[in-house]
Amino acid sequence: MSENNTVEQLSPSGENAHHLVELEHVEKYYGNLHVLRDINLKVDKGEVLVIVGPSGSGKSTMCRTINRLETIDSGVIRIDGQALPQEGKGLAQLRAEVGMVFQSFNLFANKTILENVTLAPIKVRHMDRDQAEKEAMDLLARVGVDSQAMKMPSQLSGGQQQRVAIARSLAMHPKVMLFDEPTSALDPEMVNEVLDVMVELAQEGMTMLCVTHEMGFARKAANKIVFMADGQILERGTPDEFFEHPQTERAQEFLSKILTH
Known part of the structure; x- marks a missing residue:
């Protein structure tokens, strides 16, 4: 009987059967502009994922696809194992499970x-x-x-x-909170009061995806950093791995620009 339970709970690789947020081969175009290119991402319960990268890299678009504020052209997005519905009641129910905080307060x-x-x-x-x-x-x-x-x-x-x-x-x-550059519209002295709340949430175990330019927050609160450029995920790793040993030239260039100011 215990074997059956194990089969139900675990995938063949021994991992949890599903992740809290999962994007598989997600593609998105605006006309001829290819804004998301084969995005694959998994976020587990209690994980804090921080998405960084230059402006126009597709970070906010990716974040907004997760509760279908932006549609996708192909691929699949799952929340807690359930594919994101196209529309209707199912979408409204799933959206209720996904909190979103924008640049503007709305x-x-x-x-x-x-x-x-x-x-x-x-x-x-x-x-x-x-x-x-x-x-x-x-x-x-x-x-x-x-x-x-x-x-x-x-x-x-x-x-x-x-x-x-x-x-x-x-x-x-919500099961997960999405933050789309929540401090970018704030005066500098107000940024920390918002980031402090986000750090607390992270420490309390809230599952979070955060698009941000605040590298101090990324270092302090993230379990995992994802670096995007030109609509692609180019790197993923722990904050130490990303900040101390970026693997790609694009990430090295990005960090040299933002960490020297």
């Missing part, structure tokens, strides 16, 4: 901070309002903005708004 300007965080749990998860508000306040406290709960987004700084956006994503109890 908060509802006409709703309070508390309402912004409780809206999806009440509407999508059909959570009781009192329960949703209690959880929202706990999350706002976790990201350090619970004192702002009754304010409107316009009354908060950019760093505070981005922390609210993180709390809003966490309110859906």
Whole structure:
């Protein structure tokens, strides 16, 4: 009987039967522009994957395909073993499992901070309002903005708004969090307050894919670094491997530019 259990849980290679996020042979074009070229990627539960590379390398596009904000032309994307549906209810359900934090905060300007965080749990998860508000306040406290709960987004700084956006994503109890350059629209002094929240999430075991230019964060929080250029993954490895011993000339050139300033 134990043998049968093992067969169910393990693949022939002895690994987990499926990964939390999996991209296989993903291709994406914008007209004649080939923006994603044969992308293969696996992310396991609790892993923090940081995606780096020059502008225009396809990092954000890849990140946005994972909850189908961008469609793909071929290949397959799976979340927790389940292929990403094309559309409809199945896609909405799967999207609820995948939190996303963008460059811009995308908060509802006409709703309070508390309402912004409780809206999806009440509407999508059909959570009781009192329960949703209690959880929202706990999350706002976790990201350090619970004192702002009754304010409107316009009354908060950019760093505070981005922390609210993180709390809003966490309110859906996602299996994985996607961060698409979450600090790029912030004033320099606000960057660390957002990165500190992300580091905490990583340390608590949240599965995360982060597109970022913040190399200090990449070094500190990532289990794995993926380096992209020209729509391809050129390198993958631990932070030490990538920063200390980049394998490709493209990665060496990229690091020499960003680490000397």
